[in-house]
Amino acid sequence: MAAYRTLRAITADDAYANLALAEHTAGLSARDAAFATELVAGACRSLGLYDAIIASAAGRPLRSLQPAVIDLLRLGTHQLLELRVPSHAAVAATVELARQVLSQRVTGVVNAILRKVAALGAEGWATRLRTERADAEALLVRHPQWIIDAYADLLPAGELPAALVANNEPPVPHLVIRPGLAEVAELGGRPLRWSPFGVEASGNPADLSAVVQGRAGVQDEGSQLIAWALARVGAPPGPWLDLCAGPGGKAALLAGLARDKGERLLASELQPHRAALVARALDVYPEPKPVVIAADGTRPAWPSNRFVRVLLDAPCTGLGALRRRPEARWRRKPSDLDALVPLQHQLLEAAINATAPGGVIAYATCSPHRRETSAIVEAAEGVEIMDAHAVLPEIPDAARGRYLQLWPHRHGTDAMFLALLRKPVAT
Structure with missing residues (x-):
């Protein structure tokens, strides 16, 4: 039932x-x-x-x-x-x-x-x-x-079967601490391969006091690495922005990483009910708390050239998270890209406008599809594309040109895409 x-x-x-x-x-x-x-x-x-x-x-x-x-x-x-x-x-x-x-x-x-x-x-x-x-053959591989x-467009032919099989295998939950509020040792489990903030745990997360108290949460290692990359790359001091923050996992990690640097995060989310989820995830931090607002990222509620680190985890087809959302493969259609791609362009333009000279934008998607990843970034103006893999060089087989591309069958994470863009200082 x-x-x-x-x-x-x-x-x-x-x-x-x-x-x-x-x-x-x-x-x-x-x-x-x-x-x-x-x-x-x-x-x-x-x-x-x-x-x-x-x-x-x-x-x-x-x-x-x-x-x-x-x-x-x-x-x-x-x-x-x-x-x-x-x-x-x-x-x-x-x-x-x-x-x-x-x-x-x-x-x-x-x-x-x-x-x-x-x-x-x-x-x-x-x-x-x-x-x-x-x-029939496509149906038989689910x-x-x-x-x-879309996968075949990016992967060597010999890897394609393994990638599809990996999408059909439920992931082991990954947990993450809120930096400064919990220690990884509290979570038990096995430390993640690359993220220093989490563990792989097969038990029920709700049994852990750190999770119940909001000092830790459930988050795929790939998402943790996106937030960590933005924190690791060099940038001037100043405020941080999470442009599409719902439901709040990356924002909760970014907020702690910003506090470690003596800086503060603004988390923005279009949908009020999702903004409420973000606020709940960030409320665990002491004063001065991260700020959460419900706002349309394409119509900014903040001044231009304001933030030194901006995360744009853009709305996408979710083709890289099919392990966790198996229904998405049958819900999504190629035509969905026709609506999402223009929005992704608009949001990236807004992210660039919000970034201070010398600041950095992390453009991320939980999809590897070329139209909503590299094609979006390469059409952007007013920024320099950085070598994202060089910021996380310890992750093997993750370089996709100047971008970082994770895969379930290679890395045990969602197929997260990351581009790092720097807004040049005017001369």
Whole structure:
């Protein structure tokens, strides 16, 4: 039931999988919550594949079935093809769930389709889809073709399969301290490979007092490294700006790094509810606290030439965070870039205008796609592109020309992109 409600929230209401899971698994035992999580993550990760299998097994287009019935069939198909759930149990449990959440009249359809799914098994369906669909190979690696093409545009051909496999493997949680408020040793776990601020921990973060008290949080090492790079690069003294700060992970780390230098952070976020999340994350710091505002980064609420370090973690397709947001691969479309790219250009222009002469801008995305990374940076005016990898030289195989590019299969992080830009001092 928890898995079904979560999947419905994702597919019907556009909810984020991680947030919906936290809501609907609250109160479950650790074992049951883990099973519900696997059901949802697996269904989201393989949604395109399972939809093709369901349509083939049903012998009719998917649109002829109720959306709620499709979600039930996705959960049942995942159990039948990927988990060690006996076929009779997977079918019976899904049919009973259909009776509870919908009606008796749909149970026959659910039962018939799932029995056809079970009859072929994973390998049998792979063979059948190859004869039925031109996009079978893309579906079988759980990625739309356009995302495969975007990865292939950047990676050596021999690495592409490993990169796609890595996107299908749930990440181990990474924790991060708020500098000056907690010590890494408090978090237990294994120290991260490159970030000095966090650990890899397989337990429940909510069991740690530092996390409960807000002195530490959950943050992928890739995101930690983006913030650390901006703090490490040389810049004049002065205030810092996080231009698109929600939901607050990078801002919370940057705020502590700014305090270490005797400086202060302004965190801006367009959406008021996300700005509230940022404020909650930063409220743990003592006075003088970082400042949080709800503002449109393309219509700045601050004077030009004001900040010496500016982070622009730009809104993007999220193609580098598919491990943590498996549903995003089927939600996003190539046309989304047509709306995002102009916004990214506008935000970077605003970031440059906000930066004082001699200051540095970190342009980051959780996507490696060329159109929203290097193409954005290389169109910018009034800045010099720095060697971002030279700021974090200890990370192997991360140089992408003058940029830093992380990958799940190489670095165990999200596929974060980073460009560092310096605004020259007028002569």
